[in-house]
Amino acid sequence: MLDQRIQGLYGITPNNNLNIALIERVITEYQVNILQYRHKTNDDQLKLNEAQQLLDLCLTHNTLFIVNDDINL
Incomplete structure (x- = not known):
């Protein structure tokens, strides 16, 4: 059977x-099951910080988290 997420x-x-508060509101109000992080920048520290915040958010809301185009993250 397919994973419900x-x-x-x-x-x-x-x-x-990126607006973390807005993303959390959307995840909560619309029951987003999967969230893909997509950020095309060379600022690795910024991407790491944003990805960590989004991962924490997704774990809280049981949302599958996917990182796009960055194997190092």
């Missing part, structure tokens, strides 16, 4: 100007 809404973060 794979069904439903799939959110993708914007490429810049």
